[in-house]
Amino acid sequence: MIKIEQPFNNNVVMGWDRKHGEVVIVGKGIGFHAKKGDIIDESKIQKIFVANENEKLVDLIRQISPEYLELVEDIFYKARTEYNFSPEEQNTLALMDHIQFAVKRLKEGIQLDNPFTTEVRQFYQNEWKLGLYARERIKELFHVVIPDEEVGYIAMHLIASEFQQDRRMVNKVFQVIDIALDYIKKEYLTDVDENSLSYTRLVTHVKYFAQRYVEDKESTKEDELMKKTVREVFHEEVDCIERLSDLLYDKFGRHITNSEGNYLVLHLRNCKE
Incomplete structure (x- = not known):
């Protein structure tokens, strides 16, 4: 009771x-x-x-409008029921604080840039949809229309909660995705149909590869037969991934593992068939 x-x-x-x-x-x-x-x-x-x-959460509720907690729980409920996400309680405080501060900033005419807005919209479509839903609810509750950059930041909070990371880690994931796809499209898939199923599969693989790379949880399990086949048959693709590995090493101090590289090679090849 x-x-x-x-x-x-x-x-x-x-x-x-x-x-x-x-x-x-x-x-x-x-x-x-x-x-x-x-x-x-x-x-x-x-x-x-x-x-x-949840002392910090309760303290924040006492200081700001309770509508912010209501809003975040509404977003998380939609995330759980429609997209099968599992945001945890500690994520509530971070997102509530962010939205409250964003509304305050926008009312004061201060707007922040988000360098990853395009990437979030393209690679994390469900999280972006939840950010758009948040925009509708923020307009209803606080009479403020948040720009796409803030939609992206809300989506990034959801991505962080999905993978149990902080925002700095999520930013790094986006950097890896950017470097990988920009290089691949520039050096290998120069005329790729970005709406094709094979490219969509490549993007999905790169997204989760970037996640593993940032967390230092890349696959290291070697399949000798696949390694031999890849290196003997797919010379152009192997060269592309090796040069990409060097780029990531220059930026983050770690190469792509052979196992991860082999799977990236196969996805590249699939885009050319």
Whole structure:
């Protein structure tokens, strides 16, 4: 049984739970006409945050409009139910803080550039769609229209939560993707159809390769038969990936492993067939 301590708005309340103590609860209509001491209808609970486990989050809720928590939980609910993402509680604080600060900045006429907007839109389409959904909800709640650059930043928070990384790591992933695809298109796939299935598969592979590369979790398992076949048959593709490996080494201090390189070679070859 949870009792209301303080209704913040129709959908966010502070409550008291006998087992966990102070809690923040999100749920549609959970605070509508509610007052201190009321028993919470548990069927309306969407999310519970235990105060002593989420002190920074609770402090932020007390300082800013509770609509920001409602908004982030709405975005995360859509992410879970429609895109099978699994954002965790610690991601709530980061995204809520970012959106609150972005709305404040934009109201003051301050807009930040995002060098990865194009890449997010192209390579992380589901996260971009969630960012567009966030833009609609921000307009409804705060009467501010966020630009594409901010849509991209919200998407990047979702990417970071999906892969359990911070934003700096996500930025590095985008740098690896940029370097790899720019080089491949310039030196090998000079006339590629970017709408083709084979190119889409290559982009998907590069995206997850970049993730593994940044996390230093590249595949090192060698397939000797594939290695021999690749190096004997696909000379042009091998040369392209070896030079790409040198570029990444110059930038990040680590080459592409042979195993990862072999799979990239096969995807390149597939784009030419």
